[in-house]
Amino acid sequence: MKKIGYIAAAVLTASMLWTSCDELDQYPVTETSANEVYSTTEGYKQALAKIYAAYVIRGQEEGGGNADLNDSDPYYCSRSCFNLQECGTDEIMFTWAASDELKEISLLQGLTGQSKWIAGAYYSLYYIVTLSNDFIRNCSDDGEQGQMKNEARFMRAFAYSQIMDFWPVGAFVTENDPIGAYEPEIATRAKICEYVISELEDLVEKLPAKNEQYRANKYVAAALLSRVCLNAPVYTETSGSEYYNKCIKYSEMVYEGGFALENDFFKLFNADNNKRTNEIIFSFYTGKDGEKGNKGYGSTTMIISGEGNTASDAASANLANVLGAEGNAWQLFRARKEAAQRFESGDKRDLFFKEGRPIANESSIEQQAAGEGYVFNKFCNTKDDGSVASDYSSTLSQVDLPVLRLSEVLLNEAEAILRGGTGASKSALELVNQVRQRAGVGAFSQAELEATANGIQYWNLLEERGREFLLESLRRTDLIRFDAYVGNKYSWEWKGGVYSGGSAEAKFKFFPLPVAELSANSALYDPNY
Numbered sequence: 276m277k278k279i280g281y282i283a284a285a286v287l288t289a290s291m292l293w294t295s296c297d298e299l300d301q302y303p304v305t306e307t308s309a310n311e312v313y314s315t316t317e318g319y320k321q322a323l324a325k326i327y328a329a330y331v332i333r334g335q336e337e338g339g340g341n342a343d344l345n346d347s348d349p350y351y352c353s354r355s356c357f358n359l360q361e362c363g364t365d366e367i368m369f370t371w372a373a374s375d376e377l378k379e380i381s382l383l384q385g386l387t388g389q390s391k392w393i394a395g396a397y398y399s400l401y402y403i404v405t406l407s408n409d410f411i412r413n414c415s416d417d418g419e420q421g422q423m424k425n426e427a428r429f430m431r432a433f434a435y436s437q438i439m440d441f442w443p444v445g446a447f448v449t450e451n452d453p454i455g456a457y458e459p460e461i462a463t464r465a466k467i468c469e470y471v472i473s474e475l476e477d478l479v480e481k482l483p484a485k486n487e488q489y490r491a492n493k494y495v496a497a498a499l500l501s502r503v504c505l506n507a508p509v510y511t512e513t514s515g516s517e518y519y520n521k522c523i524k525y526s527e528m529v530y531e532g533g534f535a536l537e538n539d540f541f542k543l544f545n546a547d548n549n550k551r552t553n554e555i556i557f558s559f560y561t562g563k564d565g566e567k568g569n570k571g572y573g574s575t576t577m578i579i580s581g582e583g584n585t586a587s588d589a590a591s592a593n594l595a596n597v598l599g600a601e602g603n604a605w606q607l608f609r610a611r612k613e614a615a616q617r618f619e620s621g622d623k624r625d626l627f628f629k630e631g632r633p634i635a636n637e638s639s640i641e642q643q644a645a646g647e648g649y650v651f652n653k654f655c656n657t658k659d660d661g662s663v664a665s666d667y668s669s670t671l672s673q674v675d676l677p678v679l680r681l682s683e684v685l686l687n688e689a690e691a692i693l694r695g696g697t698g699a700s701k702s703a704l705e706l707v708n709q710v711r712q713r714a715g716v717g718a719f720s721q722a723e724l725e726a727t728a729n730g731i732q733y734w735n736l737l738e739e740r741g742r743e744f745l746l747e748s749l750r751r752t753d754l755i756r757f758d759a760y761v762g763n764k765y766s767w768e769w770k771g772g773v774y775s776g777g778s779a780e781a782k783f784k785f786f787p788l789p790v791a792e793l794s795a796n797s798a799l800y801d802p803n804y
Contacts, residue, residue: 313413316420323423326406326430327489331559331574331676333399351573352399353559353676353748358392359441359786360748364760365613365741365767368648370606373641381640382772383761383779388787388804396441397789400434404448407431411450425481429491429499432474436503439464439471439510440752443785443802461798468503468510472521475500479528488552494532495557498679500525501687509756519696526688527700529556534681536713540623543680544654546599546664546673557679561672562665576672578654578746581607584628586646593628599656599663600672609648611636613767614745617738623715624742626652640769653746682710682743686736693725693733707736710743730764731757755784 312318330352361367362381372378377392379385388394407427414424431449438445447462447470462470478496486492504522508515537543537554548555561575583604584590595601610627612635618625628650636648656664656672664673689703699706708718719735728734737757741750754760761783766776787804 319410319414319420319423322406322410323426326403326410326427327559329399329403329406330430330433331561333402333573351577352396352403354573354577355392355395355399356437357577357748359396360751361608361746363783364750364754365611365765365770366745366750367608367614368611368636368640368768369608370645375607378640382769383783384772386783386787386804388790388793388801390787390789393441393786394789394791396437396786397792400438401446403434404431404438407434408448408450408452409454422483425478426486426491428474429478429482429496432471432478432496433499435467435471436499439467440506441786442788444788444800446796446799458796458798461796461800465511468507471503472500472507475503479525484532488549489558489560491557494529494534495679497525497528497532498556498684501529501684502679505687505691506752506756516695519691519694520698522691523688523696523698526684526691527698529681529684532556536681536709538713540714541626541655542659543677544674545658546656547659548677549675550659554681555675555677555679556681556684557677559676559678561675562670572671574672574676575654575674577605577607579603579656579672579674580605582651582654584609584645584650587631589630590628590632590650593630593650593652595663597628597652597655597657600667601663603667603671606645609636609645609650611648611768614741615649617741619716621715622742623713624745626745628652636768637774651746677747682713683749685710686740686743690733690736693736707739710739714742729759731759733757760784 312322333351358369358377358380362369362372362377363383369375369377369381372381376390379387380390380392407430410427411424411431414420414427416424442464444461444463445467446459447467448459452459475496478491479493479500482491482493482496484493501522504518504525507513507518507521511518534556535553537551542548543551543554548558549560559574579598579600580603583594583598583600584606585594585604586606591604594604615627615634632649633647634649638647654672654674656667656674658664685706688699689706692699692703692706704719704721704724707724711718723735725733726735731737734757737753737759740753744750744753751760754765759765761779761781763776763778766773766778768774768776771777771779782803785803788799788801793799793801
């Protein structure tokens with residue numbers, strides 16, 4: 276990180292804090308000093324809430340104004356990470372790619388470290404690391420402080436899990452490093468991966484089995500371990516058997532928490548999804564009906580407004596009645612053909628507005644052809660009864676951002692079994708078909724589950740993940756793990772700048788490090804760009 280105070284010396288000294296109620300609802304309230312913060316239990320709770328909130332909002336004013344980090348736009352960690360995970364994949368066609376500096380990411384062509392979205396993700400994730408380190412330094416290991424300390428350790432591990440997913444190397448800083456101007460150790464993602472796994476393995480023993488909503492518990496840590504261990508062979512460039520065994524072990528631990536799949540898939544992504552704790556293991560708070568929530572323009576507000584489209588009267592009606600976001604159609608993205616056509620007839624996850632719209636996006640990505648491609652109807656600001664949750668123009672999205680769901684754990688474990696892991700209580704086929712049954716589609720056979728297509732092993736499992744986790748910031752990671760991202764084994768609309776789908780260089784498995792960061796830290800290097 277930058278030598279100038281490692282983003283901020285004594286980071287809480289001039290940082291916004293947040294109110295903290297039983298559910299750590301995240302609102303900005305005040306600026307204060309570190310000494311004041313750590314003088315009361317309430318101060319500790321506010322500082323911890325700040326760490327959680329930093330993923331979805333990053334300012335000291337409503338809507339993200341007076342941003343904690345010094346950049347021209349309050350683009351939020353979650354919004355930047357969404358763009359990095361989704362834009363350069365077979366899922367979304369970004370309407371405003373050229374003007375919003377997403378063309379290179381969307382086409383997997385000409386990427387540089389000048390991107391504001393790459394810098395936004397990098398500095399936002401390290402900001403969470405910094406906040407967490409400062410909090411941990413000021414906590415004891417005992418009682419309520421000890422539990423909050425472990426929650427901060429979880430959020431630090433969560434941030435590092437995304438850092439190693441995006442970049443091949445990065446600064447490695449913990450609470451044991453000094454505060455102030457210095458150059459931190461630079462670690463490979465293999466080292467960061469081992470650290471994240473060791474931290475989470477310790478936390479599944481130390482975090483409580485139950486906690487307030489939106490706060491980490493042992494099952495949250497186990498679910499993140501399931502994800503990280505499945506991807507660990509990619510991060511460490513090893514064969515992976517030990518990691519697949521761990522993926523299975525911690526997936527099985529999640530089941531001990533009594534989670535169950537939600538019967539109605541759509542309800543996981545509507546304005547009442549805060550009630551879906553049966554399946555949603557961990558999420559970030561956005562807001563409740565009639566309240567302002569965090570009123571941030573990232574998180575699910577960006578997704579729902581981004582889905583919104585007014586290219587026709589029917590599309591405008593869909594914006595108002597289904598998305599529940601009348602007057603806020605940003606028309607940011609629509610589905611690429613490959614994402615829209617992978618759903619079988621009757622699949623409950625086939626959540627698109629299609630009326631009068633071609634499935635293909637034949638116009639050049641720079642032309643902002645909002646009338647092409649299907650519109651997503653997955654995240655919607657409507658309640659279980661179909662009513663609009665709130666006045667969108669004044670409160671914005673009321674939909675929480677799901678991060679870890681039971682269906683992911685099921686499919687993680689199934690994949691780990693197929694790749695040679697042991698210790699599972701069910702077969703891979705049973706686990707996958709449990710997810711498919713909820714979706715209302717037929718069961719796979721063992722041969723279908725193990726099939727190779729396009730030169731990609733377990734192709735149908737990759738496709739199943741594409742159906743289940745559309746727009747949930749997992750697709751790039753999945754494509755890379757299945758060796759379906761770079762090269763030309765599998766192509767999609769406008770990959771490599773070609774409508775029919777081209778190739779992508781191997782270096783695009785990583786994002787370039789921000790140019791400003793390379794200039795500021797002489798020890799940091801970019802092996803790919």
